Amino acid sequence: MIPFLYGAGLFLLINMVLVFIRAVQGPTVIDRLLSINVIGTKCINLIVIAGLIFSRLDMFVDIAIGYGLLNYIAAVCTAKFYQHNKTLSPDSGASS
Amino acid sequence: MILGFDIISLSLILLCAVLALFIRDLMGSVIVFGAYSFLMCVVWACNGAIDVAFTEATVGAGVGTVFLVSTIYSTTRIDTFKKNRLLKQLFMFAVVCVVGVLLLKTVTDLPQWGDAGSPANTHLSAYYIENSIDQTHVPNVVTSVLADYRGFDTMFETCVVFVAFIGIFSLLRIRKSKTKNAATTSPTTELTLPPHQEVDSLIIKTASHLMVPFMQLFALYVVAHGHYSPGGGFQGGVILGASLILLAVSYNFKKALSILSEKKIILLVSLGVLIYAGIGVICFFLGGNFLDYSVLHKILPATDTIMARSHAMLGVEIGVALTVMVSMYGIYLSLSSNGRFDKGL
Amino acid sequence: MQFITSFILLVPFWFLMSGKFDMFHVVLGIISITIVSLWFGNMLIQSPKKSFPARLGEIFNFIPYLFWLLIEIVKSNIHVIKISLSPNIESCINPQFVTFKTSLKKDFSKFILANSITLTPGTVTVRISDSEFLIHALTDEVASGLPGDMESKVAKVFNERISK
Amino acid sequence: MTLIAIILIILGLFFFFGTSIGILRLPDFYSRAHAAGKADTLSTILIILGCALYYLDYSHYDLASFNVAFKLFVIIAFVFIGSPTATHAIMDAASSAGVEHWSKDKDKS
Known part of the structure; x- marks a missing residue:
């Protein structure tokens, strides 16, 4: 079971790299926000899987709950920012 | 230590840092740094440093991004760094190279990961691991080290949070009487702020x-439950602060002030530090050293010297949590309203 | 009243999280629950006048809805993945904004409806203004099928009358 | 029991893969948000459910393991509330910031 969990974690990390490509090339800031949000959700799963690999899930699960609770504050806050400040990019020359 | 996880997440962290440098819109950089802290938490967790990972998770996901976003909200969004001075850039590049080489040189002198012969493992850690349960009845060694063996350190760390809040608050706060005197300049500053x-x-x-x-x-x-599971005063305080910030973000600023008004914020921040230092002073008056909790069994009911240490740790953690919670909230309010405390993000 | 209801709601949460039943931790738990329900009990319970049986009825009605929602979530995932793995992506989607008016009154049922719309195939709620939902739909067939029978299901759960 | 856990985790990983591919391939922001918002929720639920089953089986269903399983269930519940809300918040931000959505007619012209 441990090799399987190890493989699952590696697969999640590779997925994370794929999502990160979108954050690199994302034309707008909001695309980046979206992909970072997905990376955050993947981190919850990764921490739970790491807890199973260490076979001390009772210790790791608190971190995962903390993430699950706090993951969406950043998204909410950024959304509020864009509702006040209705321009997407400060200038046209935003490069990545 | 899980090697494959470490390698991929560390390289992703490097990519994040480089990407954040190259984005000109500061919002983009802030958001990319969100991913940086997520991945950093995974690295800590994969190396078994659970308490550090918990701190990183709460601070990174809960309040870090929010602070930076509210700072950008009350200042500017464009990276105004001038890129045309070649000489200055070359000089900076040289400085960075020298510092980097020095740091890499230091890395070779550090002990190996998990080296049993390193000084930290032969002297301190062994003592803590052997004696923690006997002396304090606390299974989580990190908590007993933080709150008991190194209580002075933690007290001053709490004071650092306190000073950070007081600093931000007093630097940014604009009194109403002063703005009346400067009435000629205030309309121009109003115009630069977004509607x-x-x-x-x-x-x-x-x-x-x-x-x-x-x-x-x-x-x-x-x-x-800081005694049994990861976490403790600081992490709990950050989550409490983040929950208040979430309420403030989802409502408007007036509602945020009705939860905790400005006066209450200052009172509660000081109260947290007072609880911590007060426990130390009580020990002092009962005949022990400052922060020597074992003498507290004289006033706590139904405890011996060992349980007194355990209970006093809880009291100390409550003080830390109070200070951290309220100062996080206060820093958010000061930053997002630009010190005016009337309207904000 | 709000205090008592939220206290009853929060007690199982604490004890299942804590898993320690000695005297010291029980007292700590009761103190914590009291603090939270005194401070934020009026947030958790928005409608203080409702009686306990009505609340229980809502919960019992909600469970079948939850199962239905889970099946819809699985469907929507298969739908999204089919689209994103299809060889020519641009021919099978036609993104568009759709608006519709709901006759649901309570905030909470609007919230449930909006999140259900987000989780069901091909639609995401973008904004709610009063009773108008702005929805982004991924394909034509999904856009024409809104709001479907979801609204009446939500209304049934929360005992609301809708004009249809 | 372990087999069920493995199947659940593999399904979750598959949906995650779908999310990643969707985020990379879909043409505009709004449709990417569809992929991110939905598949994320379900795959998190599946993976954490699988982990909970495996942990229960691994620790022979004792009392402490039920405690951990409840905590995992709490994560599921909060992701279930938080993830659609985050998607909605991001979409709302995009639409008020004026991100244009992709359509076939615009692509042809």
Whole structure:
């Protein structure tokens, strides 16, 4: 079971790299926000899987709950920012 | 230590840092740094440093991004760094190279990962691991080290948070009497700020109604069970602060001030530090050293010297949690309203 | 009243999280729950006048809805993945904004409806203004099928009358 | 029991893969948000459910393991509330910031 969990974690990390490509090339800031949000959700799963690999899930699960609770504050806050400040990019020359 | 996880997440962290440098819109950089802290938490967790990972998770996901976003909201969004001075850039590049080489040189002198012969493992850690349960009845060694063996350190760390809040608050705060005197300049500053109107979304509001009580109860659980599971005063305090910030973000600024007014914020921040230092002073008066909790069994009911240490640790953690919670909230309010305390993000 | 209801709701949460039943931790738990429900009990319970049986009825009605929602979530995932793995992506989607008016009154049922719309195939709620939902739909067939029978299901759960 | 856990985790990983591919391939922001918002929720639920089953089986269903399983269930519940809300918040931000959505007619012209 441990090799399987190890493989699952590696697969999640590779997925994370794929999502990160979108954050690199994302034309707008909001695309980046979206992909970072997905990376955050993947981190919850990764921490739970790491807890199973260490076979001390009772210790790791608190971190995962903390993430699950706090993951969406950043998204909410950024959304509020864009509702006040209705321009997407400060200038046209935003490069990545 | 899980090697494959470490390698991929560390290289992703490097990519994040480089990407954040090259984005000109500061919002983009802030958001990319969100991913940086997520991945850093995974690295800590994969190396077994659970308490550090918990701190990183709460600070990175809960308050770090929010602070930076509210700072950008009250300042500017464009990276105004001038890129045309070649000589200056070359000089900076040289400085960075020298510092980097020095740091890499230091890395070779560090002990190997998990080296049993390194000084930290032969002297201190062994003592803590052997004696923690006997002397304090606390299974989580990190908590007993932080709150008991190195109580002075933690007290001054709490003071650092306190000073950070007081610094930000007193630097940014604009008194109303002063703005009246400077009435000629205030209209121009008003114009540079973005036009303000209250927006609130029903979905976000209802979701935060549902989440906030559970968040707070979870935070109190973290504070109360710091002896057995990762976490403790600091992490619980950050989650409490983040829940208050979530309420403030999903409503408007008036509601945020009605939860905790300015006066209460300053009072409670000081109260947290007072609880910590007060426990130390009580020990002092009972005939022990400052922060020597074992003498507290004279006034705590039904405890011996060992349980007194365990209970006093809980009291200390409550003080830390109070200071951290209220100072996080106060820093958010100061930053997002640009010190005016009338309207904000 | 709000205090008592939220206290009853929060007690199982604490004890299942804590898992320690000695005197010291029980007292700590009761103190914590009291603090939270005094401070934020009025957030968790938005409608203080409702009686306990009505609340229980809502919860019992909600469970079948939850199962239905889970099946819809699985469907929507298969739908999204089919689209994103299809060889020519641009021919099978036609993104568009759709608005519709709901006759649901309570905030909480609007919230449930909006999140259900987000989780069901091909639609995401973008904004709610009063009773108008702005929805982004991924394909034509999904856009024409809104709001479907979801609204009446939500209304049934929360005992609301809708004009249809 | 372990087999069920493995199947659940593999399903979750598959949905995550779908999310990643969707985020990379879909043409505009709004449709990417569809992929991110939905598949994320379900795959998190599946993976954490699988982990909970495996942990229960691994620790022979004792009392402490039920405690951990409840905590995992709490994560599921909060992701279930939080993830659609985050998607909605991001979409709302995009639409008020004026991100244009992709359509076939615009692509042809």
